[in-house]
Amino acid sequence: xxxxxxxxxxxxxxxxxxxxxxxxxxxxxxxxxxxxxxxxxxxxxxxxxxxxxxxxxxxxxxxxxxxxxxxxxxxxxxxxxxxxxxxxxxxxxxxxxxxxxxxxxxxxxxxxxxxxxxxxxxxxxxxxxxxxxxxxxxxxxxxxxxxxxxxxxxxxxxxxxxxxxxxxxxxxxxxxxxxxxxxxxxxxxxxxxxxxxxxxxxxxxxxxxxxxxxxxxxxxxxxxxxxxxxxxxxxxxxxxxxxxxxxxxxxxxxxxxxxxxxxxx
Amino acid sequence: xxxxxxxxxxxxxxxxxxxxxxxxxxxxxxxxxxxxxxxxxxxxxxxxxxxxxxxxxxxxxxxxxxxxxxxxxxxxxxxxxxxxxxxxxxxxxxxxxxxxxxxxxxxxxxxxxxxxxxxxxxxxxxxxxxxxxxxxxxxxxxxxxxxxxxxxxxxxxxxxxxxxxxxxxxxxxxxxxxxxxxxxxxxxxxxxxxxxxxxxxxxxxxxxxxxxxxxxxxxxxxxxxxxxxxxxxxxxxxxxxxxxxxxxxxxxxxxxxxxxxxxxxxxxxxxxxxxxxxxxxxxxxxxxxxxxxxxxxxxxxxxxxxxxxxxxxxxxxxxxxxxxxxxxxxxxxxxxxxxxxxxxxxxxxxxxxxxxxxxxxxxxxxxxxxxxxxxxxxxxxxxxxxxxxxxxxxxxxxxxxxxxxxxxxxxxxxxxxxxxxxxxxxxxxxxxxxxxxxxxxxxxxxxxxxxxxxxxxxxxxxxxxxxxxxxxxxxxxxxxxxxxxxxxxxxxxxxxxxxxxxxxxxxxxxxxxxxxxxxxxxxxxxxxxxxxxxxxxxxxxxxxxxxxxxxxxxxxxxxxxxxxxxxxxxxxxxxxxxxxxxxxxxxxxxxxxxxxxxxxxxxxxxxxxxxxxxxxxxxxxxxxxxxxxxxxxxxxxxxxx
Numbered sequence: 001x002x003x004x005x006x007x008x009x010x011x012x013x014x015x016x017x018x019x020x021x022x023x024x025x026x027x028x029x030x031x032x033x034x035x036x037x038x039x040x041x042x043x044x045x046x047x048x049x050x051x052x053x054x055x056x057x058x059x060x061x062x063x064x065x066x067x068x069x070x071x072x073x074x075x076x077x078x079x080x081x082x083x084x085x086x087x088x089x090x091x092x093x094x095x096x097x098x099x100x101x102x103x104x105x106x107x108x109x110x111x112x113x114x115x116x117x118x119x120x121x122x123x124x125x126x127x128x129x130x131x132x133x134x135x136x137x138x139x140x141x142x143x144x145x146x147x148x149x150x151x152x153x154x155x156x157x158x159x160x161x162x163x164x165x166x167x168x169x170x171x172x173x174x175x176x177x178x179x180x181x182x183x184x185x186x187x188x189x190x191x192x193x194x195x196x197x198x199x200x201x202x203x204x205x206x207x208x209x210x211x212x213x214x215x216x217x218x219x220x221x222x223x224x225x226x227x228x229x230x231x232x233x234x235x236x237x238x239x240x241x242x243x244x245x246x247x248x249x250x251x252x253x254x255x256x257x258x259x260x261x262x263x264x265x
Numbered sequence: 266x267x268x269x270x271x272x273x274x275x276x277x278x279x280x281x282x283x284x285x286x287x288x289x290x291x292x293x294x295x296x297x298x299x300x301x302x303x304x305x306x307x308x309x310x311x312x313x314x315x316x317x318x319x320x321x322x323x324x325x326x327x328x329x330x331x332x333x334x335x336x337x338x339x340x341x342x343x344x345x346x347x348x349x350x351x352x353x354x355x356x357x358x359x360x361x362x363x364x365x366x367x368x369x370x371x372x373x374x375x376x377x378x379x380x381x382x383x384x385x386x387x388x389x390x391x392x393x394x395x396x397x398x399x400x401x402x403x404x405x406x407x408x409x410x411x412x413x414x415x416x417x418x419x420x421x422x423x424x425x426x427x428x429x430x431x432x433x434x435x436x437x438x439x440x441x442x443x444x445x446x447x448x449x450x451x452x453x454x455x456x457x458x459x460x461x462x463x464x465x466x467x468x469x470x471x472x473x474x475x476x477x478x479x480x481x482x483x484x485x486x487x488x489x490x491x492x493x494x495x496x497x498x499x500x501x502x503x504x505x506x507x508x509x510x511x512x513x514x515x516x517x518x519x520x521x522x523x524x525x526x527x528x529x530x531x532x533x534x535x536x537x538x539x540x541x542x543x544x545x546x547x548x549x550x551x552x553x554x555x556x557x558x559x560x561x562x563x564x565x566x567x568x569x570x571x572x573x574x575x576x577x578x579x580x581x582x583x584x585x586x587x588x589x590x591x592x593x594x595x596x597x598x599x600x601x602x603x604x605x606x607x608x609x610x611x612x613x614x615x616x617x618x619x620x621x622x623x624x625x626x627x628x629x630x631x632x633x634x635x636x637x638x639x640x641x642x643x644x645x646x647x648x649x650x651x652x653x654x655x656x657x658x659x660x661x662x663x664x665x666x667x668x669x670x671x672x673x674x675x676x677x678x679x680x681x682x683x684x685x686x687x688x689x690x691x692x693x694x695x696x697x698x699x700x701x702x703x704x705x706x707x708x709x710x711x712x713x714x715x716x717x718x719x720x721x722x723x724x725x726x727x728x729x730x731x732x733x734x735x736x737x738x739x740x741x742x743x744x745x746x747x748x749x750x751x752x753x754x755x756x757x758x759x760x761x762x763x764x765x766x767x768x769x770x771x772x773x774x775x776x777x778x779x780x781x782x783x784x785x786x787x788x789x790x791x792x793x794x795x796x797x798x799x800x801x802x803x804x805x806x807x808x809x810x811x812x813x814x815x816x817x818x819x820x821x822x823x824x825x826x827x828x829x830x831x832x833x834x835x836x837x838x839x840x841x842x843x844x845x846x847x848x849x850x851x852x853x854x855x856x857x858x859x860x861x862x863x864x865x866x867x868x869x870x871x872x873x874x875x876x877x878x879x880x881x882x883x884x885x886x887x888x889x890x891x892x893x894x895x896x897x898x899x900x901x902x903x904x905x906x
Contacts, residue, residue, distance in 0.1 A: 057806055075809035087803035090902035091825040100821075101811035134902045145807075152811060 004031040004054070004156060004188060008063035011049050011214070022213030023049045027063070029207070029216065033155075036182050036189045036225055038203030040196060040249065042256050046214025047192045051158050054190065055081050067156055077101065080154035084161040086141040088133045094144050095120070095129035101152040119147040122184075123177065139170035143177070150181065159191040163198065172233060175201060179228050196249050200224055200242060201233055208249060210256055218252065220245070268333030268626050272324060275317045282310035282317075320625070329624040331600035332468055337495075338596050339468045339486040343613035344498035345593065348586055350611050351505035352579070355512060358565075359576040361583065368566045372411055378557055379404050382550065391546040399536060400550050406529050407558045413522040414561070417568040421519050428515070428575055434508055435578040438501060439585055448500030458496075461489045469627045486613040497589065502611075517567050526562055530555060623871040631872040632879075638710075642861045642873070646710040647880070653707040660698015668693035712880060714856040718774060719842045719888075722781020726838060730786045731831055734793025735823065747790075755787040759845045763852055772853035777846065784845050785838040792834025796827020829903045832896045839888045847881060858884075 009027035014020055023046045031037055039047050052058040053065060056075040065072050067079065088097050095116050096103075102112040120126055123143040128136070133144060142162055149157060162178075163171045175198060182189055193199050199206050204225045210217035222245075224236050236242055286308075324330050331338055356362045363370070383404045386397055413419060441447045450458070465487045490499040533551050540548050587594070638646035673689045694700055736743040754762075763780055770776035800823050808822045850859025858877050865873035896903070 055806070055810055057809070075806070077810070077812035079810060081807060081810040083803045083807060085803065087801065087807040089804065089808075089822065089825070091828070091900070100808070100813075104808075104811060104813040104817050104821075132902065148807075148811065 003033060004065070004067050004190075006030070006063070006065045009050075009053065009060050009065055010062040011046065011053065011058070012061045024053075024060070025213035025215050027214075027216065031188055031190070031205075033188055034186045036191065036202060036204040037207065038199040038205070039190065039192045039207045039209060040194075040199040040253070041207075041209030041217070042211055042253050042260070044214075044260075045209040045211035045256075047209055048160060049214065050209075051081075051160050051190065051192055054156070055079055055158050077105075077152050078155045080149035080152055080157045082142070082145045082149050082157065082159045082162045084164050086133075086138075086145040088141055088144055088148075090132070090134045092133065093129065094125060094131050094133055094136070097133055097144050098147045098151055100148060115151060116147075119151050122150075122181070123147045137170075138166050139174060142166065142174060146177070146181065150185065150187075155188060157187050157189045159189065161192055161194060164194060171198075175233060176228070178202060179225060182225075183229050196246050196253070197237065200245055200249070201228055201236060206249075208252060211260060217256075266333075268324065268329050271625075272321070272330050272333060275321050275324070279314050279317045279321070282314045285310050286314070323622055323625055325600075326602055327622040327624040327627075328601055329626050331596065332624060332626065335596055335600070336468065337492050338593065338600070339613075340491045341495040341498070341593055342597055342601070343486050343488060343611075344490050344495040344502065345586075345590060345597075346613060347502035347611045348498045348505065351502045351509055352583060352586075354509050355505075355579055356583070358512075359572065359579065361576070361580060366569075366572075368415070368564075368569075371561075371564045371566055372415070375411070375557055375561055376408070379408055379554075382553060382557075386550055389546065392550075396544065396547045400547065400554070403529070403533055403536075403551065403554045406525075406532075407554055407561070410522065410525055410529070410558060410561050411566065413519065413525060414517055414566040415568050417571065419519045419521055420517065420568055420571060424515065424517055425571070427511075428571065431508055431512055432575045432578045434504075435575070435582055438504055438508075439578070439582045442497065442501055442582070442585055442589070447497055450496070458489060462487070462491050465489050469624055469630070488613055494589070494593075498586070501586065513565070515565070516563075517565060517571075518562075526558060529558055623875055628872045628875050632876050635873070635876065642711060643855075643864065645856055648708065648710040648712040650706040651709045652704040654698075654704050655702040656698045656700045658698075659702075660696065663696040665693070665696050667696050711856055711858050711861050712884070714774075715846060715850070715858045716884065718777045718781060718857070719839070719846055721774075721778045722842055722846075723785045723835070723838060725778070725782040726785025726789050727835065729782075730789025731793045734790040734831075735797045735819070735827065737790065738794040738797025738827075739819075739823070744794075751787055751790055754783065755791075759784045759841070760848050763845075763849050767849070767853050772855070777849050777854070777857075780849055781842045781846060784841050788834050788838040788841060789831070792830045792837075793827055796830030797823050799830065800826045829896075829900045832892070832900060836889065836892045836896070839892060840885070843881075843885050843888065 006027050006029050009024055011022075011024040012020060013023055027050065039050065041047055049058065053060050054067075054072065056072050056079065059073065072079070089100065092100070095113070098116045098119055099112055102115065116129070117126075120129060123146050125140060125143050125147070128140070133141060136144065145162070159178075163174050166174060178189075178191070179202060181187070191199075191202055193202075200222060201224055203220070203222055206220040206222055207216050208218045208220075209215065224239070224242060227236055227239075289310075324333075328339070353362070358367045360366060383401055386392060386400045386404075389397075392400070468486055490496040533555050537548050537551050634640055635642055635647055638649035641647060641649075668689060671689045671692055673687065675693065676684055676687050676690045678684045733743070733747065737747055738744070759780060762783060766780050766783075767776045770779055804822055804826065805818060808818045813821065846857070847859035847862070850857040851863045854860045858880055862874055862877035865871075865877065
C-alpha cells in the first residue's frame with residue numbers, strides 16, 4: 001500500500017498569451033516503497049511539474065496521484081523536498097535550519113537537538129551546528145537541505161536537481177551520500193536531474209521524459225545504484241553497459257531537442 | 266587662547282598631512298595605475314586636511330583668528346574707522362582721494378551743464394526768438410558768477426583768516442598726535458573711560474555685568490577705546506570732526522558775488538512770473554538755470570591756491586596717522602577678510618558678508634550657555650532631566666473610562682461637608698494619576714521633544730505599516746483595497762499635509778506625531794510589501810513541505826526574509842521624518858529644535874542658528890549610525906544569501 005501511484009495524470013497550463021501548454025499527458029506510473037526513481041529529459045518536458053504535483057504545490061488538471069492510498073492535495077510533511085539551491089533560511093543557523101520542521105511541530109527542544117546532532121553527523125556536518133548558512137559552500141548547503149528534509153522522516157523524498165549547481169568533485173561525493181542515505185533509510189526517492197550519468201548512477205529506475213506534451217518516453221530498470229553501494233562510482237562509469245546506456249539516452253534526448261528546434265523553425 | 270592653539274594645531278596638521286600625503290603618492294606610483302579603485306582607499310590624512318581646511322576657513326572668515334591672536338585689534342580698528350570717517354569729507358576737497366580739487370571739478374561740471382542747456386535752448390523749436398535771447402542772457406550771467414568766486418583778489422579777508430585758523434588747528438593736532446600722552450587724559454576722564462570699557466564687555470559673546478544684573482553682550486565690536494593707541498585715534502577723530510564741521514559751514518562769498526546772484530535770481534523770478542501757461546518750456550529752462558546758479562552758490566568754490574596750506578596740513582596729518590596705525594593696517598588686510606571694520610565706519614559693525622559665519626568661539630560660548638538647563642532657549646533647556654512621579658505616567662497610560670464603567674456612583678458630599686471616598690472614587694484617583702508614588706527621572710527639553718516626536722511617529726508607522734505591508738504583499742484583496750488609499754496620499758510632499766494636520770490636530774505633539782506617522786507609514790508599507798513579495802518561492806515551498814502552517818510561514822519565513830527591506834525602510838523613514846519634523850516645527854509649535862532655529866532666525870541669532878544646525882546634523886548622524894549598527898547585527902546575511 002505504501003506506493004506512489006499516478007493514474008492518467010494530466011496537467012494543462014495557460015500562458016498569459018493564451019497559449020495552451022500540455023505539460024503532462026496521461027502519466028501513469030507506480031513507485032514501490034524504497035525505490036529510487038530518477039527522471040531525465042530535455043527542458044520543458046514536465047519533470048519539475050511532476051515533482052511539484054507530487055509535492056502538492058500544484059493540482060493536476062485531471063487524473064490523480066496517491067501516496068499510500070491517500071490522494072495528494074497539498075503540501076505535507078510525509079513528502080520532503082530538496083531544492084536545487086538548497087532554499088535554506090539564511091537567518092537561521094545550520095542546526096536551526098535542520099530543526100525547522102520539528103520546531104514547527106512544537107516538539108520538545110532537548111529531544112530535537114539530539115536528533116539534529118544525529119542527522120548532522122549523518123550528512124557529514126558535525127560541528128557546523130552554529131554556523132550561519134550563508135557561510136557554507138554549495139555542497140554543504142545541500143547537505144543541510146538533505147538533513148532538514150530527512151529529519152521529518154518523510155515517506156517520499158522529492159529532489160529537484162539537488163546536485164545541479166555543484167562542482168564535479170562535490171557532486172560525486174554528494175551522489176555517494178544520496179545512495180548511502182537511500183540504503184540506510186530505505187526511503188522512496190524521486191530525483192530529477194539534467195545529467196545522464198547521474199540519472200544512470202543513482203536511479204534504480206529511470207524515466208526519460210519527452211516534451212510537448214510531457215510524457216514518459218522510455219523506462220529503464222538499472223543495476224548501477226545497487227552496485228554503487230558497494231563499488232566506487234568512478235569504476236561503474238567505466239562499465240561497458242553503463243557507457244552504452246549513456247550513449248543511447250544521450251542520443252535520444254539529442255533527437256528530442258532537434259525535434260523541438262525543428263518545430264519552432 | 267583656545268582659538269590660538271586650535272589655529273596653530275590646524276596649520277600644523279594641514280602642513281604635516283600634506284607632506285605625508287605627498288610622500289605616500291611617490292610610493293604609490295609604483296604599484297597603482299589610474300582607475301584602480303584601490304587608489305581611493307585609506308587616506309585618513311586627506312580627511313584631516315579636508316576637515317581642518319573647513320575649520321580654518323571658518324575661523325578665518327568669522328575673524329576668530331584675528332580675535333584669538335589680536336583681541337584688541339577690532340577695538341583699535343574701530344577707532345581708526347572713526348578717524349577715517351572724520352577725514353573723508355576734508356580729503357575729498359583736495360586731490361588726495363580724488364584726482365582734482367573739488368572746486369575744479371564743480372566748475373567743470375557746471376560749465377558743461379550750462380553749455381548743454383544753452384545749446385538745447387538755441388535749437389529748441391518750442392521757443393520763440395525773444396525767449397531764446399532772454400534765456401541765453403541768463404546763462405551768460407550765471408557763467409559770470411564763477412570768476413567772482415575764483416578771483417583771489419575778491420576773496421574776503423575774513424574767509425582767509427578762518428581758513429588759516431583751521432590749517433593751524435590741523436597742524437597743532439599733528440604735533441600733538443605725535444606726543445606719547447596725547448590726548449592728555451585726566452585721571453577723572455580715565456576712570457570714566459575704564460568704567461565704560463568694563464560695561465561694554467569684550468568682542469564676542471560674553472556675559473557682562475551691567476548696573477544691577479548681567480546681560481549677554483552682543484557681538485558688535487566694542488566702541489569705547491580700550492588701548493592708548495586706540496584712544497589717540499578716537500580723540501583725534503573727535504577733533505577732526507569739529508574742524509570738518511567748521512570747514513563745511515564756511516562759504517566763500519564776497520559782496521560782488523552776493524549782489525550778482527541776488528540780481529540774477531530776482532530777474533529770473535520776474536521773468537517766470539510774466540510768462541503765461543503757453544510758455545511752459547521757457548519757464549522750465551529758466552528754472553533749470555536757477556538750479557545751476559544755486560549749486561554754484563553752495564558748492565564752496567575757492568580760488569585756485571587759497572587752500573594749498575590746508576591741503577598740506579591734511580596730507581601731513583593723514584600720513585602721520587597712517588604711520589601711527591603701523592601693524593594694525595597689516596592685521597586689517599590679512600586677518601579681516603570679507604568686509605573690514607574700517608569700511609563700516611564709526612558704527613564699528615561686524616555686519617557684513619562675513620557675518621553669516623559667526624565666530625567658532627562665540628558659537629561654542631553660546632552653546633555652553635544654552636546647554637545650561639537654567640538658561641536653555643525660551644526658558645526650556647535643550648536636554649535635561651525632570652523628576653516625575655510615576656503616578657502621572659500611570660494616569661496618562663490608563664484611560665479614565667475604567668473608573669466610569671465600574672458599577673456604583675461616585676461619592677457625594679455629606680451634610681457635614683465631608684466627602685467619604687468609595688471604591689469607584691479611588692479607582693478614578695488612580696486612573697487620573699491623582700496619587701503619590703516614587704519619582705523617576707524623565708528627560709525633557711527641545712532636543713528630547715524633537716526626538717520623541719520622531720520616535721513616536723516612527724514607532725506607530727512601523728507598528729501599522731509593517732503588518733499592513735506584509736499583508737498587502739501576500740493578499741490580493743489587501744493589495745487592491747489599500748493600494749489606492751496609500752498611492753493617493755503618498756506622492757503628496759509630507760509638508761503639504763502639515764498645514765492641514767496642524768490646523769485639525771493642533772500645534773502640539775499630536776499633530777506632529779501624526780504627520781510623521783503618515784510619512785513613515787507609507788515608507789514602511791512599501792518596504793514591507795517589497796520584502797514580502799520578494800520572498801523566494803522555493804523557501805515558501807520548503808517551509809510548506811516541512812509542515813509549517815500559514816501563520817508559521819508568515820512568522821518564521823516571510824517576516825525574517827523581509828527584514829532587510831524593512832530595516833532599510835526604517836532607515837529611509839528616519840531620514841524623512843527628521844527632515845519633515847524640523848520643517849513642521851518651523852510652521853508652528855512652542856518647543857523642539859526646529860522651533861529654536863525658527864525663533865533664532867527672527868532675531869538674527871546666527872550662533873543659535875548654527876548650533877541648531879549642528880545639533881540636527883549630529884542627531885541625524887546618531888540615528889543613522891545606530892540604525893546601521895542594528896541592521897548589521899540583525900541581518901548579517903544581507904547580500905550574502
